[in-house]
Amino acid sequence: MLSKRSLVGIRMNFQTLAVLFFMLIGVSAYAVDPAVASSDEAIAAGKTVFNANCKQCHKLDQKSVGPALRGISDRQSIAWAKSFIKNSQAVIASGDSYAAALYKEYNNTVMPSHEFLADGDLDNLLAYIEYGDKADPAAATTAAGGDAAAGASAAGGIPTEYLTVIIGVLVVVLLLILIVLGLIISVLTKYINKQDLSEEDKEFVSQKTDITKVFKSDAFIIVVTALVIALVAKTAIDGLYSVGVQQGYAPAQPIAFSHALHAGQYEIACQYCHTGVEIGKSANIPSANICMNCHTHIQNVGGKEGVSPEIQKIYNAVESNQPIEWVRVHNLPDLAYFNHAQHVAVGGIECQTCHGPIQEMEVVGQHSSLTMGWCIDCHRQTEIATEGNAYYDKLVQLHSTSKDALKVKDIGGLECAKCHY
Template sequence: MNQPKSISARSFLFSLLFIISGFGSNLMAQDGKALFQANCASCHAINKKLTGPALAGVLERGPWADRKKLYAWVRNPSGYAKTEPYAANLIKEYSGVLMTAFPALSDAEIDAIFTYVTAPPKDGGDKNQPLQPQPAADNSFLFGILALVLAVVALILLQVNSNLRKLTDEKEGVHRGEPLPFWKNKAYIATGIILLFLTGGYLVAQSAINLGRQTNYQPEQPIYYSHKVHAGINQVNCLYCHGGAMEGKHANIPSVNVCMNCHMAINEYKGPELVKDDGTKVDGTAEIKKLYDYAGWDPAANKYTKPGKPIEWIKIHNLPDHVYFNHSQHTKAGGVQCQTCHGEIQNMGEVYQFSNLSMGWCINCHRETAVKFKDNGFYSIYEKFHNDLKSGKMDSVTVEKIGGTECQKCHY
């Protein structure tokens, strides 16, 4: 009479252990490197300044040795800067650019981030050399093995229980038929189908979520153009080529004429060796000759000798047609730095997509990013918030508070 219940209980327990072994490690593992990449890498590097200061040795500077102060700073920079002169001076040093607040980060997550960025080299190294960050310990594999061992132990205990029940029944003279093979057992078959359905559904959902996301997309362009050489080494301002980023909806790709403003005179590459990500060396002078071919320029005659044609650059960052995005609203009104969305563009040889540009990624930024209200005419209509800031009722206004998470703001 109890056999069907026993089989159902075993099936349920086995399914539960299977799910734990498959997904439990992802919930338990805490990875400082992943947290750093997701929350900090767009503005901070370990050993050099970006939008924010380099983080190597950060716990030895200012008041950050006191973890409570560090937590307060990370979660509410604008509010904490009012009580800590070091923080206020740090904001002034970086031209008033305020760090994004991260109120959702727990103490353990903040500790994991700073453990990652301040970890010394594994081999000891020279303490006077820049720190080389080491990934935080990842115990996912250990948790997976542990879950698997527990599953095996549970199955053994179930089998022992079944044998003991059988011995007891035989002693009491109760005769039970031989159990069905597992491939004929309806409970096992149903459990297998449910597990297959859940696994398939999870994989399909993940694939659907990632449709259209092109993180790390790096197509080969008609001409090898190095942002590291132009924006990094030669310090060419982003707006010289992408003027629309500050004044219009689109950042714009520069025309051939913009390139020729410099390359009429610069016809030979003499900078550092150019190497693609796959190790292939690039002849910079040959790439300049490709530009001349598109422009119709004859460097020997020092004049245009044939009609030019546009360079067919391959677009990297693409948003769905139903999404509205305005560069100037972010860069000019919001003061967002290029690196926030595009990564360390000044260090890229060939450009790739740094952020996933998902709706969740945008929404999280709108929830956490404080708007610069002071002396910003774009936000002059929000009189209530200006008054609340002056009276001290609030210390900052996020994009969310001015409608930055409303559907119609970004969707037609």
């Protein structure tokens, strides 16, 4: 007895140049006390100063907007370095040849003065530049060698390319099976016809399939009708679920601000522009004054002459005392309460968790759906960062009997009144 089997396929799925901080590729006789320089506390404090004042334009081991900073202890003096950090233009105006050369090398870009940094801050900063965040070659090699595996792991399963290959193989196998079945039927039909059969059996073996009868049959009409109704119903339901969802929305802005350039290439922290993200409900849209912190000095990119058209728009807004009319991308309904400080400062959630790879976006778009289901799913899966936070000590104690990690859902993350009140 012959039978045909159906196979089911698989579905496949970052200029601000704020400061030319140290134009120091040199500081000979940099005599930082080794005990201080290698102090973990000094390095940690220096990293904080670096991230707040230097990271926008400098990297430790390679050129960025400004020069690489590592190794300055092998060049100029400490006094020179501190003077330059506090007021680079005063050092250049004094006729210092080294400072003048760096100023020219980096397109005469002016670095704001840092008179507010105390001497201790400068010592910590120099300690971090010299000893902080040194790359581990072995770790880098391991990371490079494990890119493919990491990519598969991050995807949570088999890479998309493998799925494509698997589906292709299954299609080929299906075709082969159909061909083999056709050959078997043909051979058996010829074999049976050679046997001594009754007229009724011969008629049965030789019968042809009437395609028109199949299309006109009640079963076919019922199946097609059911499929059409199911398709229309699914389309209607999908449409209803998409009401108010703006995933993928990426409107044109009045100024072509590139997050890929600012947050990606120059690694400017999101908090530098979105100042409310750690202290309030809203991350807030930066004013032109924040832009002018850098663009008072940066008028173009790539060493070009004059003021670029997009930067000129910032100047126009400041001169006319009119705000830049940015188009809001991420909107939550008024009935939902969301607090950035609670998630970023307390929860330690990275901006990319909700906003996607913002450091890669030329034009910002809404990466996530931001629906209630999406938020609830995050609350069900996200573990609470309880270590070193006394606020959660009692909750951890009460949760100690459970084998599962303490998650947002366990501290009321699924209660309606948390977001709707």
